[in-house]
Amino acid sequence: MLSKYNVITLFPKLFEEWKNTGVISNGLNDKIFTLNTINLREYGIGNYKQTDDAPYGGGPGMVMMVEPIDKAIEKNKAEANIFLTPSGAKLNETMINKLHTYKSINIICGRYEGFDQRIIDIHSDYEISIGEAVVSGGEVPAMFLMEALIRRLPGVLGNSESLxxxxxxxxxxxxxxxxxxxxxxxxxxxxxxxxxxxxxxxxxxxxxxxxx
Ligand SMILES: C[S@@+](CC[C@H](N)C(=O)[O-])C[C@H]1O[C@@H](n2cnc3c(N)ncnc32)[C@H](O)[C@@H]1O
Incomplete structure (x- = not known):
């Protein structure tokens, strides 16, 4: 089952309190799974560690650049790469079961206007949406996805009958x-x-x- 979770994000601090809460904290303390947050900023370009740029063809907002995410994924290999996108496949129990056939995953959190399409074309095994509403970043969807996965791991829930x-x-x-x-x-x-x-x-x- 899926026991190694890497999250690639511009906002790793958002995960700190969540990691210290409830079943996530218990499962981590019991070493049932590992959860690494990877700060995308560390893979940013140039002195300013840039990770986003204006869209070709014009339009509002910024786009997440391909190179920082490519480097972050190459440095942190996993069996499957999951990009969180509003237009992705809707998360459901069938998908949760499918994802549990892997041992490790990278979850990549978008921001702004989303990902340069080329990073999805290079690395995506799954594009997943947590529902038909748009939030500002992939971090809350990543927590949602991981909780749905982690509570299925044997030993994580105090009372497995809950499942x-x-x-x-x-x-x-x-x-x-x-x-x-x-x-x-x-x-x-x-x-x-x-x-x-x-x-x-x-x-x-x-x-x-x-x-x-
Ligand atoms: C503001 S959204 C991008 C919206 C983009 N303009 C669109 O309409 O698809 C920024 C990021 O939040 C995440 N996100 C927002 N809503 C999501 C959802 N329903 N499911 C999964 N990820 C979502 C994605 O990672 C996305 O790249």
Missing amino acids: INESFIDGKYDFPVYTRPETYKNMHVPDVLLSGNHKEIEDWKKNNLKDI
């Missing part, structure tokens, strides 16, 4: 869940969940999975 009924896994959404108090603003937890009858509880859960 069994998880939304999308069997073509359904998860069932509704409740915790204390039993009544809130006159709304009651379904009686069956308080019954202690395991068979009826399991039946209720199965019958309350929502269709996708």
